[in-house]
Amino acid sequence: MNEKPLSRRDVIVKAGLLLGGAGALGALPGCGNDKVVAAPAEPAATPGPQVADFPYQQHMPLLYQLSVAGVQEPAYHAYYAGGCCHGAYSALVGHLAQTAGAPFDLLPLDFGKFGGGGIAGYGSICGAVLGGVLVINMVVQDATARAAMMTELMRWYETAPVPAYVPAAVDVAEIGKTTLDFSAANMAALQVAPGSHLCHASVSKWCAAKGVSAKGADKLARCARLTADVAGKVAELINAYLKTGTYAAAAPDAATAACGVCHPATSTTKPVASGMACGSCHADKLVNHPAVVP
Amino acid sequence: MNEKPLSRRDVIVKAGLLLGGAGALGALPGCGNDKVVAAPAEPAATPGPQVADFPYQQHMPLLYQLSVAGVQEPAYHAYYAGGCCHGAYSALVGHLAQTAGAPFDLLPLDFGKFGGGGIAGYGSICGAVLGGVLVINMVVQDATARAAMMTELMRWYETAPVPAYVPAAVDVAEIGKTTLDFSAANMAALQVAPGSHLCHASVSKWCAAKGVSAKGADKLARCARLTADVAGKVAELINAYLKTGTYAAAAPDAATAACGVCHPATSTTKPVASGMACGSCHADKLVNHPAVVP
Numbered sequence: 001m002n003e004k005p006l007s008r009r010d011v012i013v014k015a016g017l018l019l020g021g022a023g024a025l026g027a028l029p030g031c032g033n034d035k036v037v038a039a040p041a042e043p044a045a046t047p048g049p050q051v052a053d054f055p056y057q058q059h060m061p062l063l064y065q066l067s068v069a070g071v072q073e074p075a076y077h078a079y080y081a082g083g084c085c086h087g088a089y090s091a092l093v094g095h096l097a098q099t100a101g102a103p104f105d106l107l108p109l110d111f112g113k114f115g116g117g118g119i120a121g122y123g124s125i126c127g128a129v130l131g132g133v134l135v136i137n138m139v140v141q142d143a144t145a146r147a148a149m150m151t152e153l154m155r156w157y158e159t160a161p162v163p164a165y166v167p168a169a170v171d172v173a174e175i176g177k178t179t180l181d182f183s184a185a186n187m188a189a190l191q192v193a194p195g196s197h198l199c200h201a202s203v204s205k206w207c208a209a210k211g212v213s214a215k216g217a218d219k220l221a222r223c224a225r226l227t228a229d230v231a232g233k234v235a236e237l238i239n240a241y242l243k244t245g246t247y248a249a250a251a252p253d254a255a256t257a258a259c260g261v262c263h264p265a266t267s268t269t270k271p272v273a274s275g276m277a278c279g280s281c282h283a284d285k286l287v288n289h290p291a292v293v294p
Numbered sequence: 295m296n297e298k299p300l301s302r303r304d305v306i307v308k309a310g311l312l313l314g315g316a317g318a319l320g321a322l323p324g325c326g327n328d329k330v331v332a333a334p335a336e337p338a339a340t341p342g343p344q345v346a347d348f349p350y351q352q353h354m355p356l357l358y359q360l361s362v363a364g365v366q367e368p369a370y371h372a373y374y375a376g377g378c379c380h381g382a383y384s385a386l387v388g389h390l391a392q393t394a395g396a397p398f399d400l401l402p403l404d405f406g407k408f409g410g411g412g413i414a415g416y417g418s419i420c421g422a423v424l425g426g427v428l429v430i431n432m433v434v435q436d437a438t439a440r441a442a443m444m445t446e447l448m449r450w451y452e453t454a455p456v457p458a459y460v461p462a463a464v465d466v467a468e469i470g471k472t473t474l475d476f477s478a479a480n481m482a483a484l485q486v487a488p489g490s491h492l493c494h495a496s497v498s499k500w501c502a503a504k505g506v507s508a509k510g511a512d513k514l515a516r517c518a519r520l521t522a523d524v525a526g527k528v529a530e531l532i533n534a535y536l537k538t539g540t541y542a543a544a545a546p547d548a549a550t551a552a553c554g555v556c557h558p559a560t561s562t563t564k565p566v567a568s569g570m571a572c573g574s575c576h577a578d579k580l581v582n583h584p585a586v587v588p
Contacts, residue, residue: 051345054402108348114431120441122448123568124491125418137408147414154416197418200568207565214559214567265508271501273508274417274494281575 048102057141057242060100064242066235071095073168075128075231079224080173083116084199085127087227092135092234104138118199126199128227129157132234139238148249149237151275154197155250156233158277161191163225165232171224177217180210182225190222196280255279255286262290342396351435351536354394358536360529365389367462369422369525373518374467377410378493379421381521386429386528398432412493420493422521423451426528433532442543443531445569448491449544450527452571455485457519459526465518471511474504476519484516490574549573549580556584 049059075091082090089112097105112134114120115127125133133150140146166184174182180190192209194202203214203223212218241247251257256278263272272278279286343353369385376384383406391399406428408414409421419427427444434440460478468476474484486503488496497508497517506512535541545551550572557566566572573580 051400052402054405106345108346111348111431113437114427114440114444117567119419119427119448120444121569122445122491123570124448125413133408133413137405143407146408150408150414151416154413154418197416200566200570203567204565207567208563211562212565213562214565216560219567266510268505268507269502271498271506271508272494273411273497273501273513275412275415276417276494284578 051103051106053103055137055139055141056100056103057139059103060139060242064100065239066092066095066099068232068235068239070099071231071235072165072228076165076167076224076228077171079227080171080220082110082113083127084223084227084230085112085115085119085131086110087131087224088112088128088231088234089115089131089134091228091231092132093138095235096135096139117203123200123203124198125154126157126194126197126202126226126230128223128230129153129197132230135234136238140241142241142245145241145245145247148247149241151249152247153230153233153237154276155252157197157202157230158195158280159193159253160229160233161188161193162229163187163190163222165225165228167225167228174217174221174224178221179212179216180218180221182221195277197276201280253277253279259285345397345400347397349431349433349435350394350397351433353397354433354536358394359533360386360389360393362526362529362533364393365525365529366459366522370459370461370518370522371465373521374465374514376404376407377421378517378521378524379406379409379413379425380404381425381518382406382422382525382528383409383425383428385522385525386426387432389529390429390433411497417494417497418492419448420451420488420491420496420520420524422517422524423447423491426524429528430532434535436535436539439535439539439541442541443535445543446541447524447527447531448570449546451491451496451524452489452574453487453547454523454527455482455487456523457481457484457516459519459522461519461522468511468515468518472515473510474506474512474515476515489571491570495574547571547573553579 049056053059071091074094075087077087078090079087081087090109093104093107093111094109097107097109112127112131115130118124118127119130132153136146136149136153140149164187166187170182180186182190190210192206195205196202203219206222207214207219210218210222237247252260252275256276259272259278259282263270265271265273343350347353365385368388369381371381372384373381375381384403387398387401387405388403391401391403406421406425409424412418412421413424426447430440430443430447434443458481460481464476474480476484484504486500489499490496497513500516501508501513504512504516531541546554546569550570553566553572553576557564559565559567
C-alpha cells in the first residue's frame with residue numbers, strides 16, 4: 001500500500017526482482033561464472049495497476065468496503081486546508097490509497113482544490129458533491145449504476161438536513177471564531193435542507209436562515225461538517241454498490257415529478273432537461289401554475 | 295510522446311538501460327566473466343512525469359501551445375461517442391497527450407463519460423464545461439489564475455452565441471437525422487446564448503427557442519458543436535495563460551453586479567454566495583425589485 005510512482009531506484013529494485021533477485025544476476029546468459037548459484041526464482045513482480053487502467057473497481061480487493069468514519073473526520077479537517085471539494089476528494093482518495101492501494105495511491109491528493117465554493121467560488125455544483133462524483137467515477141464500472149449513484153448523491157443532498165457531522169476534534173482553524181453553537185447538542189438546530197445541489201443556493205439559504213455572512217467562520221464551520229457528511233454518504237454509496245454490483249437511484253420528489261407531466265424533455269414547446277428538484281429555483285411555479293385564466 | 299504506463303516489459307527494458315545496456319550485464323559485480331566488455335554507459339533513463347506530479351504545467355514543453363483547431367473537431371466527434379464532458383475532456387487530454395506527452399498520456403481518456411447532460415443527465419454544470427474545468431485544473435499551477443480561468447469559462451458560456459463550430463466532416467451519427475439546418479450558412483440562425491452555465495437551463499432554453507425535443511437529434515447536433523466550442527475556448531484560455539503565467543477573469547455583467555449591492559456575500563440577512571449571472575434563474579428580480587411599496 002502507499003505505493004509511489006516508479007522512481008529510478010524502484011526500477012532498479014523491481015528489475016532485480018524480475019530477473020530473479022540480485023543474487024541471480026550471475027546466472028543470466030552472458031554471465032559466464034558457473035560457480036554463482038542461482039537463487040530460487042521469485043514470482044515475477046509486476047508494476048501495480050496504473051492510473052490509465054480505469055475504472056478502478058477491477059483492482060480493488062475482494063469484498064472491499066470503505067470506512068465511513070474513516071473518511072468523515074479527514075474530510076472535515078481537509079476542508080480547512082483546501083475547501084469542500086478538496087475535503088471530500090482528498091479524504092476519499094486518501095482512504096482508498098491507504099486501504100485499497102494502486103492506482104488510488106498514484107493520484108494527486110490536491111486535485112480537488114479547484115472545486116471549492118461551487119468551482120472556483122462560482123456557486124456551481126457543491127464542491128464536496130463534485131469531489132464525491134469524481135471518486136464514484138473512478139471506482140464504478142457499471143455505467144447505469146454510476147449514473148444512478150451520482151443522481152442519488154445530488155438528490156440526497158437536496159433534502160438532507162445538514163450539517164450533521166460532529167467532529168471528533170474541532171479544527172484549530174475554527175476554535176473561538178464561530179458565533180453559532182456547533183456542539184452535538186445543538187446540531188439539529190443548525191440543520192437546513194439545501195433544496196439544491198448547487199453551492200450558491202445551498203450556502204445562501206443556510207446563511208440567510210441562520211443570519212450569518214457567507215464569508216464568515218460560521219459558514220466555514222457549516223461547510224466543513226457538510227463536507228464530512230458528503231464524504232460519508234459517498235462512502236456509503238460505493239459500499240452499497242460494491243456489495244451488489246448494482247445501484248438504483250431514488251425517484252424525484254412528487255412535486256418535481258408533477259412538473260414533468262407538462263414539461264417532459266421530449267416536448268417541442270416546453271422541454272425541460274433536468275434531473276434536479278424543480279422547486280428550489282422555480283418556487284413561483286409551485287402555486288397558481290399554470291395560471292388559471294378567469 | 296505517447297508514453298504508456300510502465301509495463302513489465304518496459305521495466306525490463308528500462309532496467310537494461312539503467313544498467314548500461316543489455317551487453318553490460320556481464321560487467322556487473324558478481325558476473326565473473328572478464329572477457330565481456332562493458333558497453334559505453336548510456337545516460338540513465340528515468341521514468342517520465344507521473345500522474346501524481348501535479349499540476350502538469352511544470353512538465354510541459356517550453357512555449358507550448360495547444361492547437362485550437364486540433365481539439366475542436368475531435369471534441370465534436372467524441373460527443374457522439376460519450377457525451378459532452380467526454381467530448382471536451384478526451385479531445386483536450388488526447389491532444390495534450392499527443393503533443394505534450396507525460397503525464398497526460400498516463401490518464402484514462404474515458405474519464406469524462408460520467409459528466410454528460412450536466413453529470414449523469416442531472417442538468418448540473420454543462421459537461422463540456424466540466425471537462426474543460428478538469429483539464430484547466432490539470433495544467434495550471436497558479437491558483438489565482440486557475441480560478442480566474444474557470445470563472446471566465448463559465449461566464450463566457452453564459453453569453454456566447456452557441457453553437458458556433460462548423461465541423462469539417464459531419465458525424466455519421468447525425469446524418470439524415472436532424473430537422474434543423476446545421477450548415478455553416480445557417481449557423482447564426484441557430485445560436486442562442488445559454489444565459490447559465492448549467493446544462494438544464496442551457497439545453498431547455500435552446501430547445502424551447504428552436505421548437506425541438508431535448509431528446510432528439512437536433513439537440514445532439516447542437517450539443518456536439520457546443521462541445522467543440524467549449525473545447526476550443528479551453529484551449530484558448532490555457533494558451534493565454536501559458537504565454538503570460540497569469541489570467542484575469544472578466545467582471546460579472548452589470549445587472550449581476552447591481553444585485554451584489556444589496557446582496558453581498560457578507561450580508562447577514564440577504565447573503566448571496568455566487569459568481570454566476572443572476573438573471574437566468576432570477577429573471578423575476580430584474581424588474582420591480584425590490585417591490586416599490588405604494
